[in-house]
Amino acid sequence: MEVFEAIRKRRSVRSYMASGIDRAQLERIIEAATWAPSAGNLQPWIFIVVDDKYLMRQLAKAALNQMWIVEASCIIAVCADVERSGRVYGERGRRLYCIQDCAAAIQNMMLAAQSIGLGTCWVGAFYDDEVKSILKLPPNIRPLALVTVGVPREEPPAPARRSLKEVVYRNAFGNPWL
Numbered sequence: 130m131e132v133f134e135a136i137r138k139r140r141s142v143r144s145y146m147a148s149g150i151d152r153a154q155l156e157r158i159i160e161a162a163t164w165a166p167s168a169g170n171l172q173p174w175i176f177i178v179v180d181d182k183y184l185m186r187q188l189a190k191a192a193l194n195q196m197w198i199v200e201a202s203c204i205i206a207v208c209a210d211v212e213r214s215g216r217v218y219g220e221r222g223r224r225l226y227c228i229q230d231c232a233a234a235i236q237n238m239m240l241a242a243q244s245i246g247l248g249t250c251w252v253g254a255f256y257d258d259e260v261k262s263i264l265k266l267p268p269n270i271r272p273l274a275l276v277t278v279g280v281p282r283e284e285p286p287a288p289a290r291r292s293l294k295e296v297v298y299r300n301a302f303g304n305p306w307l
């Protein structure tokens with residue numbers, strides 16, 4: 130699938146078929162994540178593949194009871210190794226770079242999944258402490274997103290986007306570009 134087509138067709142999928150996905154597909158999309166850019170090429174990401182239904186249910190509860198999450202084939206918890214970035218870049222590494230790096234990895238992962246016919250949803254609403262405890266994360270590893278992956282049961286309509294006119298400026302904020 131062409132990149133622009135994958136970008137355009139990707140939707141947040143919140144309903145999945147019972148059929149599973151195989152390891153090769155999973156490897157493919159996680160490998161895509163690891164090809165994201167990262168500050169200083171530090172690659173501060175950690176991916177935890179959760180396919181145990183009990184743990185998935187625990188995570189769904191920690192995600193403000195978004196129980197649809199359990200329907201997915203698995204959840205990939207994307208976490209930042211905060212100190213990996215902090216050691217090199219100090220506060221900017223801890224507060225900004227490691228989060229941007231992981232966000233880029235997540236987007237790669239979602240587009241790769243889309244390109245092989247799988248659905249995903251980026252779940253960011255959760256209690257950090259609960260997710261950390263369920264996944265047994267050490268203190269310096271911060272959970273950033275629970276990405277659900279599975280065979281889509283729905284093709285959600287595309288939510289509207291703000292127009293370029295509204296979000297793009299020329300040379301300085303406030304100057305119209307279009």
Ligand SMILES: Cc1cc2nc3c(=O)[nH]c(=O)nc-3n(C[C@H](O)[C@H](O)[C@H](O)COP(=O)(O)O)c2cc1C
Nearest residue numbers: 139140141143195250251252253254255285287288
């Ligand atoms: C940082 C972030 C957090 C999100 N958290 C949730 C979430 O907790 N639950 C959920 O159902 N969708 C979540 N989403 C998905 C958004 O609702 C979705 O991307 C948005 O409505 C646009 O729809 P689309 O992805 O189909 O284009 C999140 C997306 C992002 C980027």
